[in-house]
Amino acid sequence: MGMKVWINGNLVDEQDAKITVFDHGLLYGDGVFEGIRVYAGKIFKCRAHLVRLYESAKVICLPIPISLDEMKDAMEQAIEANNVQEGYIRLIVTRGTGDLGLNPFICHDGGIIIIADNIQLYPEELYEKGMEVVSVSTIRNHPLACPPQVKSLNYLNNILAKIEAVQAGASEGIMYNHLGFVAEATGDNVFVVKNGVIYTPPVQAGSLDGITRQVVFELAGKEDIRVVEKDLTRFDLYIADEMFLTGTAAEVIGVVLMDGRQVGNGVPGAITKLLRKKFFEYARS
Numbered sequence: 068m069g070m071k072v073w074i075n076g077n078l079v080d081e082q083d084a085k086i087t088v089f090d091h092g093l094l095y096g097d098g099v100f101e102g103i104r105v106y107a108g109k110i111f112k113c114r115a116h117l118v119r120l121y122e123s124a125k126v127i128c129l130p131i132p133i134s135l136d137e138m139k140d141a142m143e144q145a146i147e148a149n150n151v152q153e154g155y156i157r158l159i160v161t162r163g164t165g166d167l168g169l170n171p172f173i174c175h176d177g178g179i180i181i182i183a184d185n186i187q188l189y190p191e192e193l194y195e196k197g198m199e200v201v202s203v204s205t206i207r208n209h210p211l212a213c214p215p216q217v218k219s220l221n222y223l224n225n226i227l228a229k230i231e232a233v234q235a236g237a238s239e240g241i242m243y244n245h246l247g248f249v250a251e252a253t254g255d256n257v258f259v260v261k262n263g264v265i266y267t268p269p270v271q272a273g274s275l276d277g278i279t280r281q282v283v284f285e286l287a288g289k290e291d292i293r294v295v296e297k298d299l300t301r302f303d304l305y306i307a308d309e310m311f312l313t314g315t316a317a318e319v320i321g322v323v324l325m326d327g328r329q330v331g332n333g334v335p336g337a338i339t340k341l342l343r344k345k346f347f348e349y350a351r352s
């Protein structure tokens with residue numbers, strides 16, 4: 068039996084889950100989205116994801132015709148219809164049908180799409196060994212371009228960065244901002260540990276305000292580990308004792324090679340491993 072997709076209030080079979088080619092989500096990447104985890108049948112950090120979605124929509128002047136609570140209900144319908152226990156939800160709001168011009172204000176029938184799927188977790192080996200990352204030349208959006216805090220359907224900038232990383236044989240790319248400070252990875256936030264203190268770029272450096280990032284702040288606080296939001300340079304990454312990435316899909320994952328420089332001892336560090344363990348417990352609590 069195939070998957071059911073929630074579109075504009077209806078749960079339809081996946082092969083019938085279609086939108087028009089005139090949707091500006093397709094024509095221009097005009098829309099917003101969220102990627103959300105389901106742990107033990109429960110939507111993880113539902114409210115925080117919804118707030119980010121509605122804020123992103125507000126910035127691009129995209130009205131969402133249903134309330135946050137109605138959106139939560141819709142997500143619950145989608146996970147129930149697909150019997151998702153350990154899963155991943157892709158929530159998309161598109162601008163809707165327009166003509167071939169850019170003007171978003173003539174678009175109508177914006178689409179709300181919810182795909183709820185079970186997720187195959189990354190192999191445990193990747194977490195044990197840690198990953199390799201490289202610096203990429205594609206910078207995060209300038210704050211006066213589409214603000215980097217907006218989780219829009221237009222991910223081309225990050226895709227260009229991902230292409231660079233993959234072509235260099237690495238799993239992820241570290242993106243910098245227009246000032247040369249570290250922003251984040253292509254789909255994850257970045258952290259380093261130096262002398263027992265955790266550092267991560269402030270959101271103003273061009274990172275997405277990651278939900279997993281926020282959870283790490285909370286978990287580190289509980290462990291009495293200090294977290295400092297501060298502009299970081301490549302130098303700070305090269306001399307770090309530990310480095311890790313956070314994101315909904317990746318959770319907390321150690322980095323062991325950065326631009327060919329070994330990070331710490333070349334294995335995920337103690338704080339990284341502790342946070343990963345605490346995150347796992349927290350997500351299922």
Ligand code: PMP
Nearest residue numbers: 254255256275277278279314315
């Ligand atoms: N940065 C970018 C560009 C992302 O797409 C994501 C994934 N949504 C993240 C960071 C991590 O954010 P979160 O922890 O909310 O998944």
